[in-house]
Amino acid sequence: DIVMTQSPDLLAVSLGERATINCKSSQSVLYSSNNKNYLGWYQQKPGQPPKLLIYWASTRESGVPDRFSGSGSGTDFTLTISSLQAEDVAVYYCQQYYSTPFTFGPGTKVDIK
Amino acid sequence: EVQLLESGGGLVQPGGSLRLSCAASGFTFRSYAMNWVRQAPGKGLEWVSGICANDGNTYYAGSVKGRFTISRDDSKNILYLQMNTLRAEDTAVYYCAKVTFSTCYAGVDNWGQGTLVTVSS
Numbered sequence: 001d002i003v004m005t006q007s008p009d010l011l012a013v014s015l016g017e018r019a020t021i022n023c024k025s026s027q028s029v030l031y032s033s034n035n036k037n038y039l040g041w042y043q044q045k046p047g048q049p050p051k052l053l054i055y056w057a058s059t060r061e062s063g064v065p066d067r068f069s070g071s072g073s074g075t076d077f078t079l080t081i082s083s084l085q086a087e088d089v090a091v092y093y094c095q096q097y098y099s100t101p102f103t104f105g106p107g108t109k110v111d112i113k
Numbered sequence: 114e115v116q117l118l119e120s121g122g123g124l125v126q127p128g129g130s131l132r133l134s135c136a137a138s139g140f141t142f143r144s145y146a147m148n149w150v151r152q153a154p155g156k157g158l159e160w161v162s163g164i165c166a167n168d169g170n171t172y173y174a175g176s177v178k179g180r181f182t183i184s185r186d187d188s189k190n191i192l193y194l195q196m197n198t199l200r201a202e203d204t205a206v207y208y209c210a211k212v213t214f215s216t217c218y219a220g221v222d223n224w225g226q227g228t229l230v231t232v233s234s
Contacts, residue, residue, distance in 0.1 A: 001175070040220035042158070049208055049224035050150075050158065061222065093158055097218050100172040102148075104158040 002026050002096050004105035012113040019081040021108045023094035028074045031098065038098035041070055041079045044107075045090045053092075054079065086112065115139040115223040117209045122228030129199050129232075135192040135209030135225060143187035146212035148221055149194045151205035151230075161207070162194065166215035177203075199232045206230075 003026040013019040029038045037057035042050040052061045054070035057077055067082045081088055089112060094105040121133040133149070149161040162183040163172045171183050182195040192209055206227040213219040 038218060049227060051224070052220055052222045055213060055220040095158075095160070095220065097220055100163070100217075101174040102160040102163065104160060107157045
């Protein structure tokens with residue numbers, strides 16, 4: 001199984017400041033035949049189901065604010081919130097869908113400093 | 114608008130069985146892969162199972178393989194999860210989730226509200 005790790009566990013950022021979350025996979029999730037990274041990012045607010053933010057590691061889902069961006073390739077990935085808003089307080093998960101089981105990272109909780 | 118409505122959760126004794134259903138609407142159900150993802154109380158997300166569109170291939174997490182069975186009825190737009198030999202560690206909110214494409218190898222772009230399964234004596 002591919003093991004996903006995230007850092008940090010908890011991130012406190014001031015409103016308007018940048019938040020950066022890291023995700024690492026135990027093996028590459030880059031599929032060479034189409035040059036796509038099989039990785040997504042999700043946001044989950046308390047009492048709600050998760051919401052897709054980013055897929056193929058860097059493609060923003062429709063309707064997601066452009067302050068959210070994804071980057072990275074192979075085994076190392078980053079989700080960046082360029083200017084943290086109050087409504088961004090949530091837990092963020094990465095997930096690989098390169099090989100089954102499609103494992104999630106443990107989550108990073110983002111809060112306001 | 115995509116809607117996914119789970120049902121069938123509840124309290125069950127260890128060793129018991131339960132069948133979850135997910136009624137889908139707002140999209141061409143038969144054209145998309147579907148997943149079940151669960152979340153134990155206060156814990157993170159765990160992918161449980163997936164079923165592809167077209168070929169109907171199925172995949173399972175190791176923790177449920179041999180005990181859970183995913184299936185779909187494309188004529189009724191319903192996704193199922195048959196859960197047998199339930200254990201306390203299966204206690205979780207179970208989410209029905211629509212995959213972005215027909216292939217199983219893609220992310221989830223829509224989620225249901227979830228149904229709670231509690232395994233306890």
